[in-house]
Amino acid sequence: MTNKYKYFVANWKMYGNKKSVNSLKKVIKFSKMSKFKTAKIVYCPPYTILGDFIKKFKNTNIKVGAQDCHFIDGEGPYTGFVSSKMIKQIGSQYVIIGHSEQRKSGDTDIKINKKILSSINNNLNVIFCIGENLKQKKKNLTKKILSYQIKKGLNKVKNFNKIFVAYEPVWSIGSGKIQSEKELFKNIESIRLILKNIKNRHQFKILYGGSVNDKNINLLSKIKNIDGFLIGGASQKPNKFIDIIKKSYI
Numbered sequence: 001m002t003n004k005y006k007y008f009v010a011n012w013k014m015y016g017n018k019k020s021v022n023s024l025k026k027v028i029k030f031s032k033m034s035k036f037k038t039a040k041i042v043y044c045p046p047y048t049i050l051g052d053f054i055k056k057f058k059n060t061n062i063k064v065g066a067q068d069c070h071f072i073d074g075e076g077p078y079t080g081f082v083s084s085k086m087i088k089q090i091g092s093q094y095v096i097i098g099h100s101e102q103r104k105s106g107d108t109d110i111k112i113n114k115k116i117l118s119s120i121n122n123n124l125n126v127i128f129c130i131g132e133n134l135k136q137k138k139k140n141l142t143k144k145i146l147s148y149q150i151k152k153g154l155n156k157v158k159n160f161n162k163i164f165v166a167y168e169p170v171w172s173i174g175s176g177k178i179q180s181e182k183e184l185f186k187n188i189e190s191i192r193l194i195l196k197n198i199k200n201r202h203q204f205k206i207l208y209g210g211s212v213n214d215k216n217i218n219l220l221s222k223i224k225n226i227d228g229f230l231i232g233g234a235s236q237k238p239n240k241f242i243d244i245i246k247k248s249y250i
């Protein structure tokens with residue numbers, strides 16, 4: 001893998017409004033610079049401005065994704081929810097599934113699996129989040145947890161081309177803490193091995209997420225078994241987000 005094909009997924013969480021769409025101009029301009037043209041940028045804003053982002057990125061290389069979907073494929077009496085079919089219909093190409101903030105509000109591995117299956121069925125690329133919490137890390141259970149989440153989440157999945165696995169240690173999200181280069185490399189290797197046992201010879205794309213910022217990106221981008229980053233807080237500021245991408249190209 002070369003540095004030049006990294007993925008940069010911006011997870012805006014529950015932030016942003018119509019006005020924030022204007023801040024994207026800088027990123028669009030940046031994405032057109034020949035040196036960074038190969039960076040694959042995906043924005044995942046809240047549902048309320050998904051359509052605005054799609055419109056803004058029309059005729060650019062920047063793609064758009066949702067932050068979750070319901071597990072029912074299609075339509076139904078599910079107040080407050082949005083299905084993968086609807087996300088696809090509006091023009092999104094990606095969806096984040098299994099984020100720890102969703103797991104905290106009730107997503108089980110079984111639900112996550114159904115969401116992944118329905119998203120693939122609707123031809124969406126899935127950013128499938130996995131990761132251990134602090135308690136599990138302290139008990140040395142990281143590998144076991146990752147293996148469990150991967151096996152349950154990818155049960156019955158056939159089209160692995162649509163899967164991006166995002167390793168996001170829960171304790172690292174929003175905390176400013178990241179693990180050492182060595183530990184992160186090792187955990188990504190474990191994920192690759194687990195995935196290899198499920199689908200031998202498939203080249204899975206693995207992203208890292210958890211407090212990625214314009215300061216630690218120099219260190220993170222040296223870790224050669226990572227294909228890209230899922231970025232929360234730092235992705236909401238265009239200058240910081242651009243800086244992260246630039247520094248990954250060194």
Ligand code: PEP
Binds near residue numbers: 011232234
């Ligand atoms: C995330 O929410 O996916 C994330 C990685 O957040 P942050 O970068 O803010 O830790």
